Amino acid sequence: KNEVEQSPQNLTAQEGEFITINCSYSVGISALHWLQQHPGGGIVSLFMLSSGKKKHGRLIATINIQEKHSSLHITASHPRDSAVYICAAQPVIQGAQKLVFGQGTRLTINP
Amino acid sequence: DTGVSQNPRHKITKRGQNVTFRCDPISEHNRLYWYRQTLGQGPEFLTYFQNEAQLEKSRLLSDRFSAERPKGSFSTLEIQRTEQGDSAMYLCASSLAQRFMEAFFGQGTRLTVV
Numbered sequence: 130k131n132e133v134e135q136s137p138q139n140l141t142a143q144e145g146e147f148i149t150i151n152c153s154y155s156v157g158i159s160a161l162h163w164l165q166q167h168p169g170g171g172i173v174s175l176f177m178l179s180s181g182k183k184k185h186g187r188l189i190a191t192i193n194i195q196e197k198h199s200s201l202h203i204t205a206s207h208p209r210d211s212a213v214y215i216c217a218a219q220p221v222i223q224g225a226q227k228l229v230f231g232q233g234t235r236l237t238i239n240p
Numbered sequence: 241d242t243g244v245s246q247n248p249r250h251k252i253t254k255r256g257q258n259v260t261f262r263c264d265p266i267s268e269h270n271r272l273y274w275y276r277q278t279l280g281q282g283p284e285f286l287t288y289f290q291n292e293a294q295l296e297k298s299r300l301l302s303d304r305f306s307a308e309r310p311k312g313s314f315s316t317l318e319i320q321r322t323e324q325g326d327s328a329m330y331l332c333a334s335s336l337a338q339r340f341m342e343a344f345f346g347q348g349t350r351l352t353v354v
Contacts, residue, residue, distance in 0.1 A: 133282070164345075169249075172283075172331065172345035215282050227273065227296070228343070230282030 135231035148203040152216035166213040244346035260318045261349045265334030275331040
């Protein structure tokens with residue numbers, strides 16, 4: 130079992146729908162990241178969370194440390210949101226020097 | 241562009257050949273990371289440097305792989321005697337040591353071994 134698990138692996142929705150991507154992790158963490166990867170491969174950091182909730186535009190990220198679970202929400206989704214969304218944990222046990230990644234969620238928003 | 245830069249963006253090579261990739265981090269970042277991402281998977285850690293010192297290597301980094309950061313600025317990742325299983329996206333990221341959780345990623349180098 131991977132230390133960081135995402136669901137769903139693939140998600141297709143219509144423009145305007147509310148999107149939720151989930152991330153569960155099994156290790157103690159000092160922070161959790163949500164990243165966006167476009168088809169060209171480059172990765173952009175969306176959020177870094179250690180507790181609570183963060184919002185940026187139409188994106189909202191939440192984390193529940195006790196339940197070891199985080200969610201990324203997209204409101205009023207748009208085709209340009211189509212990308213792979215990856216959560217990555219910064220483990221405490223492993224010295225917190227590197228990220229452990231989930232397998233990614235491929236999101237497709239149809240017009 | 242002052243972000244993390246990787247070259248080349250794409251590389252196709254024949255099995256058995258050697259390849260070298262380059263990463264130029266953000267100039268003031270003293271940490272540099274290499275990750276490998278195979279199709280449909282999230283990135284996996286390979287190695288990282290603080291300045292010119294290579295501080296950690298994953299067991300994924302076989303003896304055919306070598307990474308250097310000779311002057312603490314750019315880094316190279318060399319794969320010798322490439323195998324088809326080496327086909328992947330190789331991602332570089334950089335950060336400040338005191339803010340190592342805030343890593344900035346490059347566009348990646350996509351390697352295809354035929």
